[in-house]
Amino acid sequence: AVIILGATEVTYTTGSYYALTTSHANVMKNFDSADHYLKVSFVVPPSNRVRIKVFLPYCVGCDGGLELGLATDASATALDTKYNHFVWDVDESDSVTITQEWNINGADHSWSAGQSKTLYCTAKEGTAGGRLFFGKGIGTTYYGSWMMEAIALPTTIADGT
Numbered sequence: 001a002v003i004i005l006g007a008t009e010v011t012y013t014t015g016s017y018y019a020l021t022t023s024h025a026n027v028m029k030n031f032d033s034a035d036h037y038l039k040v041s042f043v044v045p046p047s048n049r050v051r052i053k054v055f056l057p058y059c060v061g062c063d064g065g066l067e068l069g070l071a072t073d074a075s076a077t078a079l080d081t082k083y084n085h086f087v088w089d090v091d092e093s094d095s096v097t098i099t100q101e102w103n104i105n106g107a108d109h110s111w112s113a114g115q116s117k118t119l120y121c122t123a124k125e126g127t128a129g130g131r132l133f134f135g136k137g138i139g140t141t142y143y144g145s146w147m148m149e150a151i152a153l154p155t156t157i158a159d160g161t
Contacts, residue, residue, distance in 0.1 A: 003152040005050065006042035011145035012135035020062065020125040020132065023086065026068050026076045027056075027121045027132060027146065037074065042150035048106035049153035054121050056098040056122045056132050057144030064127025065089040068100050071120040079119060084148040089126075103111065103153060119146055 010029070017026050027038040040052065054068060069075055069084040078084070087100050111117065123132065133143040 003045070005150040005152055007147070007149045008037055008038065008040050009147055010036045010134055013019050015133060015135045015137050015143060017060075017131040017133040019133075020066070020123055020124070020128060022126065022128050023126060024067070024071075024122040024124045026071055026074060027123050035074075036065055038146045039118055040119060040148040040150045041118040043068055043140075044106050044111050044113050044115045044117060045152035047153055047155040048113055049155065050104050050106070051151040051153050052102045053147070053149045054098070054100045054150065055094060055147040056125045056134075057146070058095060058132065058133040058137075059088065059098055060131045060133060062088050062091060062096065062125060062130035064125045064135065065126050067096070067126075068098070069122040069124075070102060070104075071122045072118070074120070075120050077079040077121065078122070081106075081132065081143045084122075087135045095137070099103060101116075103157070119150070125157075138160065 015118045066088040070079040134146045
């Protein structure tokens, strides 16, 4: 059985977007008089292992190498640069959906079962100009929601041998 430890959905009745920069920054948009971060809070499971999933429904103009990462606070302090992953890299202006997952062994970060953690999704682009849309689109079409989840993993994960 899959155990979802925490989930965040950022959506809005009006279409909006986060504009990418060339430095890792937290994916965030201010609306309804509040900062809405793409983040997830959870309690570390007994296995001390979690999978973090991010879903970005509508990415436009991400033509400079889109990179996603994980941060530990609102200032975009990296959990570890090994989580900075290239998720899209083409030289064109397609609109795409991005799904990214990271497996984290809490022992690598001095975590222990029962601790409360919050992780933020960071993003950067090789050439600024890309946009990560969410919410209402054009007419009756919706872009969808930014989503971030923390899922418990088992203590032992096979290595494929």
